[in-house]
Amino acid sequence: MVYIQRRETFSASHRLYNPSWTEERNFEIFGKCSNKRGHGHNFQLIVVVKGEVNPETGFVMNLADLKNLIRSNIIEFVDHTSLNEDIDFLDGIIPSTENLAIAFWKILSPLIVDHGAKLHCVHIIETENNSVEYFGK
Amino acid sequence: MVYIQRRETFSASHRLYNPSWTEERNFEIFGKCSNKRGHGHNFQLIVVVKGEVNPETGFVMNLADLKNLIRSNIIEFVDHTSLNEDIDFLDGIIPSTENLAIAFWKILSPLIVDHGAKLHCVHIIETENNSVEYFGK
Amino acid sequence: MVYIQRRETFSASHRLYNPSWTEERNFEIFGKCSNKRGHGHNFQLIVVVKGEVNPETGFVMNLADLKNLIRSNIIEFVDHTSLNEDIDFLDGIIPSTENLAIAFWKILSPLIVDHGAKLHCVHIIETENNSVEYFGK
Amino acid sequence: MVYIQRRETFSASHRLYNPSWTEERNFEIFGKCSNKRGHGHNFQLIVVVKGEVNPETGFVMNLADLKNLIRSNIIEFVDHTSLNEDIDFLDGIIPSTENLAIAFWKILSPLIVDHGAKLHCVHIIETENNSVEYFGK
Amino acid sequence: MVYIQRRETFSASHRLYNPSWTEERNFEIFGKCSNKRGHGHNFQLIVVVKGEVNPETGFVMNLADLKNLIRSNIIEFVDHTSLNEDIDFLDGIIPSTENLAIAFWKILSPLIVDHGAKLHCVHIIETENNSVEYFGK
Amino acid sequence: MVYIQRRETFSASHRLYNPSWTEERNFEIFGKCSNKRGHGHNFQLIVVVKGEVNPETGFVMNLADLKNLIRSNIIEFVDHTSLNEDIDFLDGIIPSTENLAIAFWKILSPLIVDHGAKLHCVHIIETENNSVEYFGK
Numbered sequence: 005m006v007y008i009q010r011r012e013t014f015s016a017s018h019r020l021y022n023p024s025w026t027e028e029r030n031f032e033i034f035g036k037c038s039n040k041r042g043h044g045h046n047f048q049l050i051v052v053v054k055g056e057v058n059p060e061t062g063f064v065m066n067l068a069d070l071k072n073l074i075r076s077n078i079i080e081f082v083d084h085t086s087l088n089e090d091i092d093f094l095d096g097i098i099p100s101t102e103n104l105a106i107a108f109w110k111i112l113s114p115l116i117v118d119h120g121a122k123l124h125c126v127h128i129i130e131t132e133n134n135s136v137e138y139f140g141k
Numbered sequence: 142m143v144y145i146q147r148r149e150t151f152s153a154s155h156r157l158y159n160p161s162w163t164e165e166r167n168f169e170i171f172g173k174c175s176n177k178r179g180h181g182h183n184f185q186l187i188v189v190v191k192g193e194v195n196p197e198t199g200f201v202m203n204l205a206d207l208k209n210l211i212r213s214n215i216i217e218f219v220d221h222t223s224l225n226e227d228i229d230f231l232d233g234i235i236p237s238t239e240n241l242a243i244a245f246w247k248i249l250s251p252l253i254v255d256h257g258a259k260l261h262c263v264h265i266i267e268t269e270n271n272s273v274e275y276f277g278k
Numbered sequence: 279m280v281y282i283q284r285r286e287t288f289s290a291s292h293r294l295y296n297p298s299w300t301e302e303r304n305f306e307i308f309g310k311c312s313n314k315r316g317h318g319h320n321f322q323l324i325v326v327v328k329g330e331v332n333p334e335t336g337f338v339m340n341l342a343d344l345k346n347l348i349r350s351n352i353i354e355f356v357d358h359t360s361l362n363e364d365i366d367f368l369d370g371i372i373p374s375t376e377n378l379a380i381a382f383w384k385i386l387s388p389l390i391v392d393h394g395a396k397l398h399c400v401h402i403i404e405t406e407n408n409s410v411e412y413f414g415k
Numbered sequence: 416m417v418y419i420q421r422r423e424t425f426s427a428s429h430r431l432y433n434p435s436w437t438e439e440r441n442f443e444i445f446g447k448c449s450n451k452r453g454h455g456h457n458f459q460l461i462v463v464v465k466g467e468v469n470p471e472t473g474f475v476m477n478l479a480d481l482k483n484l485i486r487s488n489i490i491e492f493v494d495h496t497s498l499n500e501d502i503d504f505l506d507g508i509i510p511s512t513e514n515l516a517i518a519f520w521k522i523l524s525p526l527i528v529d530h531g532a533k534l535h536c537v538h539i540i541e542t543e544n545n546s547v548e549y550f551g552k
Numbered sequence: 553m554v555y556i557q558r559r560e561t562f563s564a565s566h567r568l569y570n571p572s573w574t575e576e577r578n579f580e581i582f583g584k585c586s587n588k589r590g591h592g593h594n595f596q597l598i599v600v601v602k603g604e605v606n607p608e609t610g611f612v613m614n615l616a617d618l619k620n621l622i623r624s625n626i627i628e629f630v631d632h633t634s635l636n637e638d639i640d641f642l643d644g645i646i647p648s649t650e651n652l653a654i655a656f657w658k659i660l661s662p663l664i665v666d667h668g669a670k671l672h673c674v675h676i677i678e679t680e681n682n683s684v685e686y687f688g689k
Numbered sequence: 690m691v692y693i694q695r696r697e698t699f700s701a702s703h704r705l706y707n708p709s710w711t712e713e714r715n716f717e718i719f720g721k722c723s724n725k726r727g728h729g730h731n732f733q734l735i736v737v738v739k740g741e742v743n744p745e746t747g748f749v750m751n752l753a754d755l756k757n758l759i760r761s762n763i764i765e766f767v768d769h770t771s772l773n774e775d776i777d778f779l780d781g782i783i784p785s786t787e788n789l790a791i792a793f794w795k796i797l798s799p800l801i802v803d804h805g806a807k808l809h810c811v812h813i814i815e816t817e818n819n820s821v822e823y824f825g826k
Contacts, residue, residue, distance in 0.1 A: 005550070005552060006513045006547060006548070006549050007547065007548040007549070008512075008513065008545070008546070009546045009547070009548070010545060011543065011544040011545075012544070013268070013269070015180050015181060015182050015268065016180050016181055017154030017178070017179045017180050017181035017223075020335075020336070022334060022335065024334075033335060033340070036220065036221035037221060039221050039222055039223070039227070041154070041179075041222070041223035041225075041226045041227060042154045042178075042179060042181070042223055043152050043153050043154050043181055043220075043221040043222060043223070044152060044153055044154035044155070044179070044180055044181005044182055044183075045152050045181055045182065046181075046182050046183045046269070057511075057513045057514065057517070060433060060435075061431075061433070061444060061445075061509070061511070062431070062508070062509035062510070062511030062513055062514045063511055064513055064547075066444070067545050068446060071544075083173065083180075084173035084174060084176050084180040085176055085178070085180060086154075086176070086178035086179055086180070088178075089178045090176070090178060097336070098335070098336035099336070100331075100335070100336030100337055101282075102280045102282065102331045102336055102337060102338055103331065103336045105280065106280070106331070131150070131152065131183050132150070132183070132285065133284060133285040133286070133345075134282070134283070134284060134285075135282070135283045136280060136281065136282050136283070137280070137281040137282075137283070138280050138281070139279070139281075141279060142824070142826065143787045143790065143791070143821060143822070143823050144821065144822040144823070144824075145786075145819070145820070145821050145822075146819065146820045146821070146822070147818060147819060148817065148818040148819075149818070157609075157610070159608060159609070161608075170609060170614070171609075194785075194787045194791070197707060198705075198707070198718060198719075198783070198785070199705070199782070199784070199785030199787055199788045200787060201787055201821075204819050205720055208818075234610070235610035236610070237605075237609070237610030237611055238556075239554045239556065239605045239610055239611060239612055240605065240610045242554065243554070243605070269559065270558060270559040270560070270619075271556070271557070271558060271559075271615050272556070272557045273554060273556050273557070274554070274555040274556075275554050275555070276553070276555075278553060287816070287817070289728050289729060289730050289816060290728050290729055291702030291726070291727045291728050291729035291771075292729070294472075294473065296471060296472070298471075307472060307477070309479060310768065310769035313769050313770055313771070315702070315727075315770070315771035315773075315774045315775060316702045316726075316729070316771055317700050317701050317702050317729055317768075317770060317771070318700060318701055318702035318703070318727070318728055318729005318730055318731075319700050319730065319731050320729075320731045320816050320817070357721065357728075358721035358722060358724050358728040359724055359728060360702075360724070360726035360727055360728070362726075363726045364724070364726060371473070372472070373473070374468075374472070374473030374474055375419075376417045376468045376473055376474060376475055377473045379417065380417070380468070405698070405700065405731050406422065406698070406731070407421060407422040407423070407482075408419070408420070408421060408422075409419070409420045410417060410418065410419050410420070410475075411417070411418040411419075411420070412417050412418070413416070413418075424679070424680070426591050426592060426593050426679060427591050427592055428565030428589070428590045428591050428592035428634075429592070447631065447632035448632060450632050450633055450634070450638070452565070452590075452633070452634035452636075452637045452638060453565045453590060453634055454563050454564050454565050454631075454632040454633060454634070455563060455564055455565035455566070455591055455592005455593055456563050456592055456593065456594050457592075457593050457594045457679050457680070494584065494591075495584035495587050495591040496587055496589070497565075497587070497589035497590055497591070499589075500589045501587070501589060542561070542563065542594050543594070568746075568747065572745075581746060581751070582746075583753060645747070646746070646747035647747070648742075648746070648747030648748055649693075650691045650693065650742045650747055650748060650749055651742065651747045653691065654691070680696065681695060681696040681697070681756075682693070682694070682695060682696075682752050683693070683694045684691060684693050684694070684749075685691070685692040685693075686691050686692070687692075
């Protein structure tokens with residue numbers, strides 16, 4: 005079993021906001037992250053895939069395929085957008101980095117199985133100080 | 142003459158948009174950077190100051206003072222905001238990184254003179270691939 | 279279960295030295311790390327916390343709380359100090375990065391439980407080439 | 416149990432190529448990575464070792480010993496070489512990063528046992544976007 | 553006058569070798585960099601362009617145009633190649649990083665003039681420790 | 690004229706302290722940087738050298754020579770030391786990063802002339818947020 009990692013980046017804005025709360029409650033909990041018109045980040049998305057090494061290729065999974073899969077299923081949808089308003093698969097979800105990681109897992113996991121490997125971890129780096137990892141359970 | 146650099150970071154959203162143009166023209170020129178609800182970045186702001194070394198302190202200017210000066214005059218205003226809507230000193234300006242650098246220069250330059258040194262460069266890193274430098278002329 | 283990471287930094291000096299050994303034995307084992315007047319590093323401390331995502335906030339634990347908790351319980355004590363002489367909770371301990379990680383775990387672990395989450399890992403990066411991880415057992 | 420990491424770097428060229436395939440098949444699968452005269456990378460090799468902390472030293476294993484062990488058994492052989500042609504221990508192996516990680520594990524694992532610790536992970540970073548981890552099984 | 557920077561990356565192999573010298577002389581001067589079958593790097597190419605800010609766009613030059621220009625005129629030719637054998641515009645040139653910077657300048661400089669700006673610097677980072685800058689004279 | 694850069698690193702402790710001042714005055718000016726038993730950093734030293742490219746080598750100056758010159762004249766003296774007490778060439782100098790840059794310039798400048806090139810800049814990165822550059826005048 006070998007683990008391979010592919011990093012992609014996207015730039016997006018978001019606002020932490022729970023619509024069932026008052027504005028005051030939102031600012032109390034989320035602070036400046038709840039600023040009305042949003043703020044933004046350069047997110048780094050690191051996808052970790054595990055599997056056996058194919059002796060014919062030396063690959064767990066072709067990293068070019070993994071790159072294309074992440075770009076066409078995630079990056080194209082989220083890059084240069086507002087995560088609160090522009091993304092169908094985030095509809096009704098507070099776009100915290102934790103929830104992003106879970107949402108990306110749901111999209112990527114079955115697609116990677118189709119390539120004969122398994123998704124191991126979705127790691128999202130929000131800033132140089134903050135990041136989130138999700139292992140699917 | 143010695144040059145000192147202080148790096149600070151802020152996270153903000155912006156939208157590249159010229160209000161005197163049609164939507165179509167904006168998308169033609171700015172592409173995805175003109176997405177209606179904005180997108181965002183972790184900006185790095187590097188301020189370069191030059192001056193003689195004070196023999197009593199070994200300093201061009203106390204970096205703790207420079208840090209406070211950048212934080213209280215720039216970072217507190219721009220961090221976790223929408224650069225298009227939330228910032229008085231960017232009113233009427235397309236918030237490209239070039240224009241940010243010029244706007245920050247105007248604010249910082251006189252304040253650094255007050256500390257007996259001179260502003261040399263405002264460097265803004267927008268993404269790991271894109272950055273802008275302004276030297277005041 | 280989601281894992282969140284918060285990075286903080288501190289600058290400190292230390293000396294690797296076992297007082298029950300001769301000077302010669304110390305230099306034989308620790309080399310230049312045993313230099314009498316110490317040396318120093320910019321340490322990076324990465325704290326990994328795990329827990330369920332709270333559906334009301336989208337958070338495992340508020341990263342602002344985690345930041346404050348690390349700063350007020352660790353960084354304020356160790357930043358800009360000599361780890362051999364200035365830190366009560368390191369008294370009698372050789373301040374190797376391994377021992378730092380264990381000492382920080384003991385302080386942070388109960389505090390994070392108080393926030394409804396669990397400490398997963400204390401990761402300390404000593405230089406760009408050397409780092410240590412401790413998982414509590 | 417504490418985990419320590421040591422990073423070393425090497426620069427090498429390689430070509431992904433399966434000699435039992437036609438040229439066409441090689442390009443179909445490996446793309447530009449199969450360019451006839453090779454290409455190259457600055458590889459980062461991160462070796463993770465686990466063990467108990469020795470109370471006399473505060474060390475799992477002396478990082479100076481780990482550094483020397485990695486340099487004399489791996490880096491001296493692979494740095495500034497062609498991985499396809501210059502390395503005896505890679506003879507007959509497609510030099511994918513996956514296969515490099517497995518080959519390095521085989522060399523390092525018994526040597527680290529000799530120092531009273533255990534190899535936990537061989538992590539190779541090929542580019543800022545691609546990396547591989549191997550845990551020995 | 554504002555300066556903008558765009559970073560692109562490529563992976564290539566090279567060999568430092570002066571064909572008018574003996575093998576012995578080559579190894580004496582170039583050391584391991586003269587290894588017969590080459591070695592390789594992940595090169596970072598940073599292109600710095602200067603110009604006035606266009607008040608209609610807030611841009612010195614559209615960074616999307618600069619990205620495309622670097623990719624289609626440099627990266628597509630050098631990525632995943634052997635710089636000694638595969639590149640027409642490096643024919644007869646020792647592919648040191650210095651010579652790469654000069655060769656890239658010659659290609660990029662007229663193209664950037666066509667976009668109403670001026671090339672200021674070609675910066676090539678060969679490894680985390682070595683880099684080269686060329687300012688055109 | 691081409692500019693080449695070589696990066697080396699060293700870990701050291703220092704204390705900002707002016708012996709002609711009272712303790713109170715030292716803390717007022719230098720804050721926690723004046724902590725009695727010092728603190729420390731992983732310093733990065735970047736040496737920038739300029740010169741013509743030698744057509745026989747493609748080099749401004751052999752980077753292996755520059756590496757050895759920096760290591761044997763600077764790094765061997767300052768690595769794993771206390772900059773206040775252990776370094777002859779810093780005797781009587783407040784070891785601020787500004788003063789380090791000037792002291793290193795004085796040592797390196799004549800040595801680089803001996804290799805047919807000129808020292809352009811001594812750049813010292815003290816932390817990820819603070820750095821200093823000196824150009825010799």
